Structures are given as C-alpha cells and as structure tokens.
Amino acid sequence: MNDLYSRIVSQRGSLERLGARLPGFGGYMDMSARRQADRIIREQVAAELTQQINRLPAIEKQLLDAGGLQHMSETRSAKIKMQTFIDRVATAAPGYSGFYDAIKVTAEDLAVVYAFDEALLRYGDAFQEKLDALGQAASSGEGIKEAIAELDRVTIEANDAFSLREKTLSGLE
Amino acid sequence: MPRIIDVVDHTNVMDDELVYREPQGGSGDFRMGSQVIVQESQVAIFVRQGQVLDALGPGSHTLTTGNLPILSGLIGLATSGRTPFTADLYFVNLKDLPQVPWGTNPPIVLETPGKGVGVVLLITHGVIDIGVEDPMRFMKQYAVGKPILRLGDIRDRIQSMLLGELAGLLSSSGAQSIMDANRLLGDLEGAALARLNEQFAQIGMRIKAFEAKPFTAKDVPTDELRNYVDIDTWERIKRLDVANAAAGNPGAGGSLAGAGVGLGVGQSLGAAMNPEQAALQQQQQMMMNQMMMQMMQNNQQGGAQAPQQAAAPAVPQTVEEIRAYLDQLDMKLASGELSESMYDKLSQKWEARLKDLGG
Numbered sequence: 461m462n463d464l465y466s467r468i469v470s471q472r473g474s475l476e477r478l479g480a481r482l483p484g485f486g487g488y489m490d491m492s493a494r495r496q497a498d499r500i501i502r503e504q505v506a507a508e509l510t511q512q513i514n515r516l517p518a519i520e521k522q523l524l525d526a527g528g529l530q531h532m533s534e535t536r537s538a539k540i541k542m543q544t545f546i547d548r549v550a551t552a553a554p555g556y557s558g559f560y561d562a563i564k565v566t567a568e569d570l571a572v573v574y575a576f577d578e579a580l581l582r583y584g585d586a587f588q589e590k591l592d593a594l595g596q597a598a599s600s601g602e603g604i605k606e607a608i609a610e611l612d613r614v615t616i617e618a619n620d621a622f623s624l625r626e627k628t629l630s631g632l633e
Numbered sequence: 634m635p636r637i638i639d640v641v642d643h644t645n646v647m648d649d650e651l652v653y654r655e656p657q658g659g660s661g662d663f664r665m666g667s668q669v670i671v672q673e674s675q676v677a678i679f680v681r682q683g684q685v686l687d688a689l690g691p692g693s694h695t696l697t698t699g700n701l702p703i704l705s706g707l708i709g710l711a712t713s714g715r716t717p718f719t720a721d722l723y724f725v726n727l728k729d730l731p732q733v734p735w736g737t738n739p740p741i742v743l744e745t746p747g748k749g750v751g752v753v754l755l756i757t758h759g760v761i762d763i764g765v766e767d768p769m770r771f772m773k774q775y776a777v778g779k780p781i782l783r784l785g786d787i788r789d790r791i792q793s794m795l796l797g798e799l800a801g802l803l804s805s806s807g808a809q810s811i812m813d814a815n816r817l818l819g820d821l822e823g824a825a826l827a828r829l830n831e832q833f834a835q836i837g838m839r840i841k842a843f844e845a846k847p848f849t850a851k852d853v854p855t856d857e858l859r860n861y862v863d864i865d866t867w868e869r870i871k872r873l874d875v876a877n878a879a880a881g882n883p884g885a886g887g888s889l890a891g892a893g894v895g896l897g898v899g900q901s902l903g904a905a906m907n908p909e910q911a912a913l914q915q916q917q918q919m920m921m922n923q924m925m926m927q928m929m930q931n932n933q934q935g936g937a938q939a940p941q942q943a944a945a946p947a948v949p950q951t952v953e954e955i956r957a958y959l960d961q962l963d964m965k966l967a968s969g970e971l972s973e974s975m976y977d978k979l980s981q982k983w984e985a986r987l988k989d990l991g992g
Contacts, residue, residue, distance in 0.1 A: 520827030529806055532823030539826070543841055 464617065465624055468579045469572055478574055481581055501577050506550035508584035513542050515591050522598045534608045541615035542587065548622055549580065576625035583618040590614050637662050637717050642670035643724040649784040651765060652776040655722045662717045665705070669694045674728040676768045679704050680721040685772050723776060725768040729841060730784060732760040735792060740851045741800045742861045745809050750870050752862050754853060755803070755814060759845035761795070763838055771837030790836070798828045799845075815847045955987045 482504050520535050590611040597607040638661045643653050655661060670693050671677045677689040679701060686703045698705035708718045736758035743753050765771045776782045802824050808814040814821070826843040833840045855874045859867050949958040962980055 517827045517830035520824070521831070524802075524824055524827065529802070529817065529820045529824055532821070532827065533819035534823075536819075536823030536826055540842070 462624075464620055465628075468621060468624070469575050471575060471578070471582075478577055478581075501580065502549050502552060505580045505584060506546050508581070509542070509546045509549065509587060512584065512587040512591055513539065513546060515595075516542070519591065519595050519598050522595070523604065526598070526601060528598070528604065531604055531608060534605070534612065538608060538612040538615050541612065541619060545583075545615060545618045545622060548619070552626070572628055573625075576621070576628055579621050580618075580625065583614065583621065586614045586618070587611075637664055638667055640668045640670065641722060642672070643675070644672060646672075646675075646724075646726055646728075647783070649730065650726055650781065651784060651787075652726070652772065652779070652782040653724045654780045655724065657780045660719045660721050662719055663696060663722070664717045665696050665698065665701075667696045669696065669722065671724070674726065676725045676727060678723045678725060678768060678772055680723060680772070680777055681707060681719070683777060685769055685777065686720075688769065721777075723772060725765055725772060725776075727765050727768065729762050729764040731762045731842075733763055733784065733791075734758065734760055735795050737796060737799075738792075739796075740853075740861070741796065741803060743803055743808060743811075743814060748810065750862075750873070751866050753811060754851040754858075754861055755811065755848045756851040757845050757848045759843070761791075761840055761844070762842040763791070763833065763840050765837060766834065766839035767837035769837070774836055787836075794829060794832045795825070795843075798825050798832070802828070811848050811850055818845060818847060821845070949983070952987060952990050955983050955990070959983055959987070 478501075482500055516535065516539055520532065523531050523535070590607070594604070594607040594611055597603045638656070641655050641661070643655055646653070669677050669689055671689050671691050673691045675691060677694075679686045679688075681704060684707075686707070687701045689700060694700055704718075704720065737756045740754040740756045743755050745751060745753050775787060779786075799821065802821055803814060806814075806817050806821065808817055822843050822845055825845075826840065829840050829843060853861075855870055858870055862870070949955045959980060962976055962983075
C-alpha cells in the first residue's frame with residue numbers, strides 16, 4: 461500500500477470520534493444500516509466541503525480586485541479539483557458490493573474503513589485551513605502563489621484518498 | 634367533483650428542463666395522504682396562490698401536515714386537513730446542465746490604443762456548466778405560474794451576465810490586442826468563473842465551469858461598426874473607407890506608385906480590426922516600397938550600373954541568387970513588364986530549383 465494509505469490508516473480513530481462529528485452515524489456493524497451510514501458520511505463531508513468551496517469565489521474576487529488576474533488559472537484549477545472531489549463524494553453509489561454484501565466484516569476491516577471516513581472529514585478541515593491561508597495571503601498580497609499551490613496539493617490528495625477509500629471498501633470481503 | 638391526485642412524479646426530464654409543473658394545465662387537487670415521488674437531483678415545491686411554500690427532497694413522500702408544515706398551516710383552518718386542497722406542484726431539476734453553449738453576440742469591444750483604428754471587435758464562444766442551486770429562490774424569480782421553464786427561457790439573462798463580466802475583465806486586464814487577450818485566456822476564464830459565481834447565486838443558480846475558445850476578430854461592415862465605437866473612431870473609419878474606395882478606382886491607382894498607396898490604405902482599413910495583422914502588413918508594405926524604389930533607381934541610372942546593383946545574375950546559381958531573381962520576378966509582374974502566365978512559369982521553375990538546392 462502507498463504512503464497515503466499508511467498515513468490514513470495510522471491516524472485511525474474510533475467509532476465514537478466519528479459519531480461525535482456525525483449526528484445519526486451508527487457505524488457499519490449493523491449490515492442493514494451500512495448503506496445509510498455510508499450516505500450519512502458522504503452527505504456530511506459534501507456539505508462541509510460545499511461550504512468551503514463557496515468561500516473561494518470571494519477570495520478570488522479579492523485577488524482580482526487587487527489586480528491578481530494572473531492567479532486565476534491556478535485558483536480555477538484548484539477549484540475544479542475541489543469540485544470534482546465534492547461531486548465524487550456526493551454522488552458515489554451508496555454501497556460497494558464487496559463491503560456491503562459481505563456477511564462478516566471484522567473489527568480490523570472496520571477500523572480501516574473508519575480511518576478513511578475520518579480522513580474524508582479531515583480533508584474538510586484541511587480545505588478550511590488552506591482557504592484561510594489563501595484569504596490571508598490575498599489580504600496581505602504576499603505568498604499568494606504558495607497558498608494556491610498548497611490548496612491545490614490538498615485537493616489532489618483528497619481525490620487520491622477518496623479513490624483509496626473506494627478501493628478499500630470494495631476490497632473488503 | 635375534483636379529480637384528486639393520489640400519486641404524482643415527474644420522471645421524463647428533458648435535457649434543458651429546469652422546472653416542470655404538475656399538472657401542466659394548472660393547479661391540481663391534492664389531499665393529505667397523496668403521494669409525491671421525487672427523483673434524485675430533483676426537488677418538489679408546492680405553490681399556492683402564488684406563494685412558494687414547502688419543498689420535498691428525493692424520495693417517496695406521503696403528504697402529511699408534518700412534511701407540509703407551511704401549506705397545511707395555510708389550508709388547515711378551512712379544511713381541517715382532511716378535504717382536498719388546490720396547489721401547484723413544481724419539480725425543479727437540480728442536475729448540472731453541462732456544455733451549455735454561449736457566444737459573444739454582440740462582440741466585445743477591446744480598445745487598442747495606437748493600433749489600427751483603436752478598437753478591435755472580439756468574438757469567441759464556449760460552454761458553461763450550470764444548474765439550479767437554490768430551488769426556492771430560482772422558483773420565485775423565474776418559474777412561478779409557468780407550466781415549464783427551460784434553459785432557453787433564461788438564456789438571454791445568462792448571456793448578458795457572461796458577456797458583461799467578460800467585457801469588464803478584458804478591459805481591466807490590460808490586453809491591447811487579440812494576442813494579449815488569448816495569452817490571458819486561462820486567467821480570464823478563471824476570473825469570469827469567480828465573478829459569475831456571485832451573479833448566478835443571486836438568481837438561485839450555480840456555475841461550475843466556464844470555457845472559452847481563443848478570441849478572433851470579427852469582420853463587420855463599416856456601417857455596423859457605428860454600434861460598437863465612439864463617434865470620433867467611427868468618423869476615422871469612414872474616412873479610411875472613403876480613401877479605400879478611392880484607391881480602388883483604376884484612374885487613381887493606375888501607376889505603380891498609385892497602386893502602392895492604394896494598397897496601403899486598403900490594408901489599413903481591412904486590418905483595422907486586427908492590429909497584429911495590420912503591423913505585419915505594414916512591414917510587408919515597407920519592404921515592397923523599398924523594392925520599388927530600388928527598381929526605379931536602377932531604371933533611372935541606366936544599364937551601366939544595373940548589372941552591379943542587380944542582386945541576381947542572368948543565370949542564378951546559388952540559393953541567394955535564385956531568391957533575388959524571384960523577388961525581381963515579383964516586381965516585374967507588379968510593374969506589368971511580365972505577363973501573369975510567364976510569371977507563373979518562371980516562378981515555378983525557379984521555386985523548384987530553389988527547393989532542389991535546399992532553400
């Protein structure tokens with residue numbers, strides 16, 4: 461497995477930690493509720509991310525007002541990746557046969573899945589942090605390029621993490 | 634006796650459809666217990682007496698006072714919640730409408746100070762990805778009272794938003810030519826997307842992507858230019874147009890020098906809307922004038938000096954000599970010393986020779 465996988469799995473938390481952030485989330489133990497649990501996670505993540513992406517046009521406008529037309533290609537690129545991530549999270553089919561149709565899912569398997577679910581939520585926090593930094597850079601006029609590059613990097617990583625989550629879910633038998 | 638709608642859904646959604654009313658003919662009669670089936674990427678909104686009331690998300694809903702709190706509050710006193718009630722039910726399509734085409738009609742006027750006539754008319758086209766983001770807001774602004782709302786019904790609104798933003802961004806971008814504008818195209822697309830986001834949000838829509846093809850210059854008749862430029866610029870264009878017409882007169886342009894002047898004026902008008910091409914043509918014009926001057930000097934100075942100044946010998950041998958010879962052929966054709974058929978024959982022969990020599 462790659463570095464991203466190892467990093468995500470090593471940061472695994474608990475069902476309680478997830479439940480604290482996701483009202484109504486009961487975990488995947490009960491097979492009948494697995495699709496529902498998956499949907500709750502993805503809807504929550506998509507809602508949080510949508511809030512974040514909606515902040516970007518205001519920052520872009522701030523950059524433009526300060527004559528920052530040259531940054532718009534990069535911000536657009538980051539925004540497209542961010543939007544792709546949100547769309548993937550929001551529209552993925554609720555359930556993966558390998559995982560959801562399995563009768564037995566071990567505690568070890570579930571810990572990995574929860575780790576990825578937590579990772580998705582953490583990317584919402586990461587976007588917020590990077591957008592805060594970009595907003596500050598836009599205000600000060602310094603470090604704009606670097607701030608956009610950081611945002612872009614997180615969007616790429618988030619998409620990779622979601623792909624890994626899908627693979628992980630479908631690989632659990 | 635009213636015909637009660639027991640089950641209602643809207644599955645056959647057209648590609649460009651935004652809002653669809655059920656039933657199409659007008660208000661329908663519902664009752665608590667009627668079922669409303671809402672597809673993914675849809676929202677169903679009840680409207681009564683012109684007021685946008687409750688909304689239902691994807692799923693199968695049995696109407697109750699619980700899921701229609703506002704509507705049931707309105708009708709409750711009169712019906713006790715049991716008798717049928719009249720309402721309009723609108724299905725709003727929340728899907729993205731990808732690849733919605735747009736274009737610069739009218740063209741965008743870009744000022745090009747010191748180049749051509751000072752303006753260039755830019756045209757381009759592209760696609761946008763849009764969709765309804767806030768169904769309530771969108772409904773209130775565009776759809777209430779209509780049996781169906783399709784993209785074409787609000788296309789002018791969208792088009793004017795796009796062009797307004799793009800024109801504003803171009804004028805503030807510092808671009809002074811088509812090449813400048815095309816160099817900035819990626820940034821302009823990003824900037825337009827950022828600015829349009831706010832405008833689309835105001836009408837309850839979202840814009841996810843904004844793509845544009847490279848800009849090109851639009852050719853328009855002189856009279857039409859009046860719609861795009863100020864009066865001073867237009868008068869300058871008219872003067873050029875008159876000069877161009879005069880240059881096209883065989884009486885005035887009969888001599889070689891006259892033809893040269895006429896060509897210059899004609900080119901300046903023809904390329905007035907395209908400064909890069911104007912600069913290139915100006916350069917070509919200067920080279921041609923220089924060649925003509927040299928040829929006239931050679932004629933005046935007689936045959937003694939001509940062989941020394943002629944760039945090409947009687948039978949050209951090298952690549953440079955052949956090129957010079959071909960240039961002379963051009964001048965001879967222009968001055969009428971050579972017929973067109975002879976020119977074609979000779980130039981083909983020497984072009985082939987030049988190619989053989991690797992020139």
